[in-house]
Amino acid sequence: MSPGRAQLTPVAPRSRISLPALAAASLVLVTLALVLVFFVVPNDADQGFSQRIFYFHVSIAITAYACFGLGAWKALVHLWKRDPHADLESYVAVHQGVIFGSLVLITGSTWAKISWGHWWLWSEDQLVLFLVLFLFYAAYFMLRYSVDPGPQRANFSAVYALFGVVLIPVSFMAIRLAKQAIHPVVFTRHGPNFGGWILVTYCVAQVAMLVLAYTLYRVELAGKRVDARVRELKEVLA
């Protein structure tokens, strides 16, 4: 047995759902969601056509939370069980979360521009929260890439990802509080009137985004794992 052999990390167990099936499912679901949003659902009485972005904006936001949650969960698994795959999985989940989080900022400010005439509104809780989270998770990447790969980097990333999942509710409370004192409430929206096609469309868009995020997560994970494997093999053969 060559001395380098022991350095190879075990191959991750295969997932139950195959990647092509996931990709096909996300294609079908996203297409269905687009059709429903643009052709089936009626215009909003108040805001007209532009309100349709809401179906994507909200479902992307919830998907981003789900990604951050998954990242924190994998971080916990890493710290707790020392699972050798959990670190990479946590990183990929956070990465997808940041991508979807950026989409929340883009769709949110597009909506704000069309509805209220400004690209940025400090009175929109979700937008401000996502800005804070975006800054926080951007620092996650800075942290991760200024530590050499190894157990220390895995620990730092895991601990910071756990901080993130605590920061989400704390920031949300803080932003709610800030609105009362620091920024006046300008826009009050009565709760969305859910029912019929609106509810169906929202649910389809939500499922589509979650499946899409999971597919992207799996694709990135597969790529990163192949990369790591090739690097390890090269080191062993060298």
Add this chain to the structure above:
Amino acid sequence: MTYVRDVGALARKDLLLELRARDTLPAMLLFVVATFVVFHFALPSGSSDLAASGLLWVAIVFTALLGLGRAFVPEREQRVLDGLVLAPCDRSAIWLGKGIATLVFLAAAEVVALPVFALFFHGLTAATVAAVVLADVGICAVGTFLGAMAVATRARDLLLPLLFLPLAIPIVIGGVGASIVGSPGRYLAFLALYDAVFALICWASFEYVVTE
């Protein structure tokens, strides 16, 4: 009881070091007074007192950052951290001891900074002082933790503000809220909640920062 003794010994070590070398505290004091002067000129004349109250919190956060950036540098340079990790004490004691020492520095800087602020801008309310005390605890808890991480990275002091500021936004919101509204109870309660939540998570996970 040994845990309390360990924490006390670690905090005493830092305070003694500062008393002899005088590295951090004079820098923090000069910095905070200099920021107030900058803020005076940054605020156009006739600005409201509310704006100055907000700037107080900017000054506090940045002054704390100055101290936090230095907190783990001696440990790193002299390789004390390896010894501390090997010592037969709970690893979270390292965080708590360092956090208490940093809190003392920050409080000492504020004992001067708050009267100077009152002199330069406008008087302070009891609620502001209470908010500063509560915020200090949160700043030192989170900041010491992140300082320990940042000092182990290649980027070092470049990284700490990036890691710390997003986490400090809730503190600033709570602090500014408590300084400017009539009934600050809700904001003070929020700051206390922040302190409790983040102190707990830092205390529980510090072990993973210093061990592999």
